[in-house]
Amino acid sequence: MTDAIDVDDYADVWVFVEEHAGEVMPVSWELLAEGAKLTEKTGDDLVALTIGEAVDDVAAEAIERGADRVLAADDPVFEPYRADPYGAQFRAMVEERNPSIVLIGGTHTGRDFAGRVAVPTHAGLTADVTEIDVDEEGILQARRPAFGGDLLATILCEDHRPQMATIRPGVFEAAGRDPDREGEIVDVDVVVDESDAISDVLERVVGDTADITEADRIVAVGHGIEGDLEPALKLADALDAELAASRAAVDEGWIDGSRQVGQTGKTVRPDLYVAVGISGAIQHVEGMNKSETVIAINDDPNAPIFEHADYAIVGDLFEVCPALADRLTDQRAMEVEP
Amino acid sequence: MTWTIVVGVKQVPDADEVGIDPDTGRLDRASAPAVMNGPDQHALEAALTIRDQVGGELYAMSMGPPNATSILEEAVAMGCDDAVLISDRAFAGSDTWPTSLTLARAAEALEADVVLCGEETTDSSTGQVPPGIAAHNGWAQLTYAEAVDARPDEDRLVARRDVEGGHELVAADLPVVVAAAFGEFPPRPAPLHRKIYGENDFEPTVWDAEDLEIEDEVGLAVSPTSVGSMETVQPVERKSEVVDDVDDLAAAVEEVFA
Ligand SMILES: Cc1cc2nc3c(=O)[nH]c(=O)nc-3n(C[C@H](O)[C@H](O)[C@H](O)COP(=O)(O)OP(=O)(O)OC[C@H]3O[C@@H](n4cnc5c(N)ncnc54)[C@H](O)[C@@H]3O)c2cc1C
Numbered sequence: 025m026t027d028a029i030d031v032d033d034y035a036d037v038w039v040f041v042e043e044h045a046g047e048v049m050p051v052s053w054e055l056l057a058e059g060a061k062l063t064e065k066t067g068d069d070l071v072a073l074t075i076g077e078a079v080d081d082v083a084a085e086a087i088e089r090g091a092d093r094v095l096a097a098d099d100p101v102f103e104p105y106r107a108d109p110y111g112a113q114f115r116a117m118v119e120e121r122n123p124s125i126v127l128i129g130g131t132h133t134g135r136d137f138a139g140r141v142a143v144p145t146h147a148g149l150t151a152d153v154t155e156i157d158v159d160e161e162g163i164l165q166a167r168r169p170a171f172g173g174d175l176l177a178t179i180l181c182e183d184h185r186p187q188m189a190t191i192r193p194g195v196f197e198a199a200g201r202d203p204d205r206e207g208e209i210v211d212v213d214v215v216v217d218e219s220d221a222i223s224d225v226l227e228r229v230v231g232d233t234a235d236i237t238e239a240d241r242i243v244a245v246g247h248g249i250e251g252d253l254e255p256a257l258k259l260a261d262a263l264d265a266e267l268a269a270s271r272a273a274v275d276e277g278w279i280d281g282s283r284q285v286g287q288t289g290k291t292v293r294p295d296l297y298v299a300v301g302i303s304g305a306i307q308h309v310e311g312m313n314k315s316e317t318v319i320a321i322n323d324d325p326n327a328p329i330f331e332h333a334d335y336a337i338v339g340d341l342f343e344v345c346p347a348l349a350d351r352l353t354d355q356r357a358m359e360v361e362p
Numbered sequence: 363m364t365w366t367i368v369v370g371v372k373q374v375p376d377a378d379e380v381g382i383d384p385d386t387g388r389l390d391r392a393s394a395p396a397v398m399n400g401p402d403q404h405a406l407e408a409a410l411t412i413r414d415q416v417g418g419e420l421y422a423m424s425m426g427p428p429n430a431t432s433i434l435e436e437a438v439a440m441g442c443d444d445a446v447l448i449s450d451r452a453f454a455g456s457d458t459w460p461t462s463l464t465l466a467r468a469a470e471a472l473e474a475d476v477v478l479c480g481e482e483t484t485d486s487s488t489g490q491v492p493p494g495i496a497a498h499n500g501w502a503q504l505t506y507a508e509a510v511d512a513r514p515d516e517d518r519l520v521a522r523r524d525v526e527g528g529h530e531l532v533a534a535d536l537p538v539v540v541a542a543a544f545g546e547f548p549p550r551p552a553p554l555h556r557k558i559y560g561e562n563d564f565e566p567t568v569w570d571a572e573d574l575e576i577e578d579e580v581g582l583a584v585s586p587t588s589v590g591s592m593e594t595v596q597p598v599e600r601k602s603e604v605v606d607d608v609d610d611l612a613a614a615v616e617e618v619f620a
Contacts, residue, residue, distance in 0.1 A: 049526070107505075151490050177591070313597075330602060355616060
């Protein structure tokens with residue numbers, strides 16, 4: 025049995041700032057904004073964590089974006105990311121400093137190492153959260169969709185600390201920068217050593233890390249495109265839209281995973297979302313149902329996406345997309361001409 | 363050298379069949395048939411790939427009620443050599459902490475070199491169990507694995523991991539826990555003779571909490587998280603207007619920007 029702990033020994037809200045080779049994942053700044061809302065209610069400090077090599081600029085930016093304090097673990101062992109050194113370092117920091125709440129981006133990295141902190145510290149870890157709040161007693165209310173989004177469950181962790189959550193990217197607004205903000209950067213002891221590592225990154229290839237969460241207009245492609253992006257690109261061009269995709273299109277390798285919308289992808293909230301050859305599985309809809317207006321192009325009149333669309337057309341996307349793109353371009357030309 | 367490979371499989375309500383009771387607003391899980399979690403089928407295929415590469419024994423393990431035997435029969439039909447059902451009332455109310463402890467202890471008892479799991483389950487979708495198993499045992503982990511490459515001469519497993527905007531190749535020391543990315547390992551069909559064997563002649567070994575010496579470390583009491591409340595999410599209201607031609611669609615688009 026684990027020993028009972030005194031929850032009053034734990035304070036502060038921690039936000040993990042995820043970076044790879046100096047590039048910060050946008051969800052980190054979204055979490056700083058949410059973390060600030062929590063500390064406003066609890067009176068705690070908002071603490072950012074940076075784990076990496078030569079991440080002074082990242083630490084400074086975390087202060088500008090709202091952190092009161094940054095805990096920086098700086099060492100070559102942390103670059104590139106690996107679960108075992110990250111987990112061990114993060115765990116040591118938690119055990120030494122007793123945070124009450126720890127927020128981590130629900131990226132592949134965050135969801136990879138969070139358990140390596142929560143398991144040995146016997147913390148409560150809620151995955152893939154889309155809403156957070158805190159009550160008067162400092163109990164985190166972590167809400168997450170269940171069963172593909174039909175239900176919203178509130179998960180609590182009353183007797184264990186820290187209260188940890190991984191949070192889905194794109195759900196919250198990012199914290200802005202204020203160059204005049206001041207805060208403290210604390211260099212923490214690095215407790216891990218290369219000789220203890222049980223994994224080894226042989227190669228890392230990262231190209232396009234599009235941020236579709238900021239787009240006002242999105243053309244999303246699904247399995248129906250059969251590997252031919254051309255019609256969708258033409259439509260995206262006419263609409264000045266970003267390209268996104270269902271998981272099926274990502275799995276086929278037609279489009280990069282950073283553009284995936286849905287439960288295991290990103291949450292988007294554009295003014296216009298055009299779903300092209302996407303069936304409308306619950307896991308997909310969960311990531312796009314905050315869109316203002318949804319248009320669906322699908323040749324199956326019974327596709328579930330039609331229930332989640334404002335306007336829909338039953339037709340072959342290879343005909344509809346180019347025709348719609350031309351029509352929109354013509355309309356715009358007419359507007360410009362006197 | 364051959365490896366001992368263990369794949370974790372979970373019985374879940376068929377996601378396509380789960381309805382919501384209109385009177386209570388609660389999930390009507392009971393009416394949905396119980397099936398093997400879809401992502402676990404891909405993990406099983408990844409496990410078969412590794413066994414094809416190095417040889418060895420492949421076990422399926424499932425923590426669940428006695429009727430989860432049916433998915434273990436299916437796992438054996440798909441190619442597992444043997445299977446273990448970990449079943450005990452003491453597990454009731456377990457969140458991911460005790461669940462991953464249970465599976466970690468079972469993997470240890472089976473002397474696993476590699477443990478495979480699905481990326482996440484369709485009923486709770488936390489994705490935390492595979493890293494949890496690795497953390498409980500202090501083992502390496504490879505999550506979001508899209509391809510696996512066994513290196514028996516190095517005692518390591520290499521996986522291509524999906525990362526935001528790309529991928530990476532990571533080599534992990536054995537023992538290692540792998541979470542297979544869903545969609546990357548489409549399962550091969552089970553041969554008929556294995557199906558017949560699985561359904562008619564096969565019985566899994568059954569372990570309880572005492573067998574794994576974790577009676578005091580499982581269940582509701584040691585679970586750090588609890589469900590406070592459940593709300594039904596109202597579907598977003600959409601116009602659901604089906605237009606007949608592209609001109610009407612273009613007009614609808616213009617309306618959005620008006
Ligand atoms: C654990 C888990 C997590 C998941 N996470 C996600 C996620 O984050 N995001 C996600 O999207 N999915 C996710 N999925 C997968 C999801 O369940 C669906 O499999 C996926 O969304 C289907 O993608 P699709 O609609 O592109 O493909 P399909 O379901 O194959 O649909 C293709 C559609 O295109 C139409 N079509 C075909 N040809 C044409 C044509 N010429 N013209 C017009 N229409 C055409 C078809 O009628 C069909 O409706 C997840 C699944 C699991 C189990």
